[in-house]
Amino acid sequence: MSLLTVKNVGKRFGGLQALNDVNLQVEEGSVHAIIGPNGAGKSTLLNCFVGKLMPDTGSVTFDGTSLLGLKPHEINQTGVSRVFQTPEIFSDLTVFENVMISCLSKRDGAFKLNAIAALKSQNDIRNHAEEMLEDVGLLEKRNMNSSSMSRGDKRRLEMAMCLAQDPKLLLLDEPTAGMSRADTNNTIELLQEIGSSRKITKVIIEHDMHVVFSLANKISVLAQGTVIAEDSPENIKGNPKVKEAYLGEAQP
Amino acid sequence: MFEKIKNNNTAIMVLFSIMVLAGPLIMAPFGAGYPDLLQRFAIYGIFAVGFNLLFGLTGYLSFGHAAFLGIGSYSAVWMFKLLTMNIVPAIFLAVLLSGLAALVIGYVALRRSGIYFSILTLAFAQMAYNLAYSVLTPITNGETGLQLSLHDARILDPVNTSGSLPSTNFFGAAMNATAKTELFGMTLQFNVGFYVCALILILAFYISLRIFNSPFGLMLRAIRTNQTRLNYTGVNTKPYTLAVFVISGMYAGLAGGLLACTDPLAGAERMQWTASGEVVLMTILGGAGTLIGPVLGSGFIKYFENIFSKINDTVLDGWFSFMPDSMADFFVTIVHPFVGKGWHLTLGILFMLVVIFLPGGLVEGATRIGQWIARKTGAAPESKANSTVISTVHKD
CATH class of the missing domain: 3.40.50.300 (P-loop containing nucleotide triphosphate hydrolases)
Incomplete structure (x- = not known):
């Protein structure tokens, strides 16, 4: 069953289409990572979940209730917690x-x-x-x-x-940003411990692939405001589209 | 542990009550043991304690609290004119109306925070001042101020045949009744009005203590620290700030009502921005966010206002009379600008020194002295713990 459903979400800042028709399903009990290069729209998407930004189009539904138009404290009271x-x-x-x-x-x-x-x-x-x-x-x-x-x-x-x-859903916005290797590993361990003792669905936004592959069991790749791939970690590793988004086009 | 903290709260209350109730005795050697000033100490103490609940806990700096003081005074005087000279209904109406005013002003002003909130409250207070001064003259009697007259209704009181204005009373005990005794050559004056104000101050202080230690108080301190986190923790900050704004406004109204109880007249100047600024100074001088600080600060400022301002050249001549004439003249010339009419100068310097060197106010000064003594005497850290308990909010 999907806990968080994002349907056709779009957000425009002036001339920049930050999010373009984003669709996402976060399954209950899963650890869902959203990755992507800088400026892909990861944080914009997260801000649409927590009541900080109002998307121009589309809908965000959590556990059967729409999150759009709710204030941050109301969203939290429905069971969504956030780590900054x-x-x-x-x-x-x-x-x-x-x-x-x-x-x-x-x-x-x-x-x-x-x-x-x-x-x-x-x-x-x-x-x-x-x-x-x-x-x-x-x-x-x-x-x-x-x-x-x-x-x-x-x-x-x-x-x-x-x-x-x-919480039913924990949103983690780059939980290891700016941390040393040791602190990063500590955080990963902490998240794994938390994951093993409680069934909390997690959405992680992350740059660090080490973190993503240690924790996630599903990954969505965001590039230029759209989801270009959504799959298990193993399949994402070999996905040519993802490589292209991160590294640029392969030389002939 | 639990018992200890509980006892500490009790200890604070007992100590505070003794200090307040022994006010006439303690202040007499400083020349401040007369009823008029003692009442002021207690009343402005209440005002500052209430202001500190808002400013000290949430960090919202209101520059318009004098409006509530004025509303309290006007309501009280109207009660004296219409109903009875007993102070109880007067105080009741003062608290009620100032609370309502705070609800309206707070609802609007709390839409903004920081400097914008301060400016909004200042604007409201200036509006209130101007309304009282001119527009609402039928209610406030404008420039002259609202006073009692012989023709007032006072429907609950017996008909006044004495031909003089009746005095305010607390169930028959006249507020201005004073018992005098001599002790060590000092005149001690025990005044009914002071003791009524003192008991209310103790109650007000107790409520403030309870709020400091309550879940509500913790939320207010969290608002000062990080509103974003609090919102994302599922707490709606608006009703919290509004609630404390209303409570603080009611404290101010209570103080205003008591001012009218001790001296039954109300004027628009009580709402002026200088009065709003004064309570800010009191709170910061004493120590914002501490329990006892505002009471100390208000006492300090009222003492300066009433005692320092009365020191004139004759008094100074007396002080320096042991010196040769030319030297005495020199010292009198130096000190002269800082006393009498220039008491604001001394207060200003003192305020600057406190803000620069003791950001935690007089309470921080007292705590530091306590720690210094503890270090010198090598006393156990227990005494230090005690002083911090009094000076700051309890840490767990």
């Missing part, structure tokens, strides 16, 4: 508080005026947040100010915040 290219966390707050916010959003929804109850007495939230930190290996750093962590740890924290919401 540079980790977006609450840098003034501690690691634990960061995760508690996610847990509160999961429990209380988009708004609840909970002004008199003490945070200290919200045991369900605290236990939930501790579990999540344990899962990503940050429990001993819970009282640290999140801004003073390494990039890799910030990524872990962001992941914990997404997992705390128990």
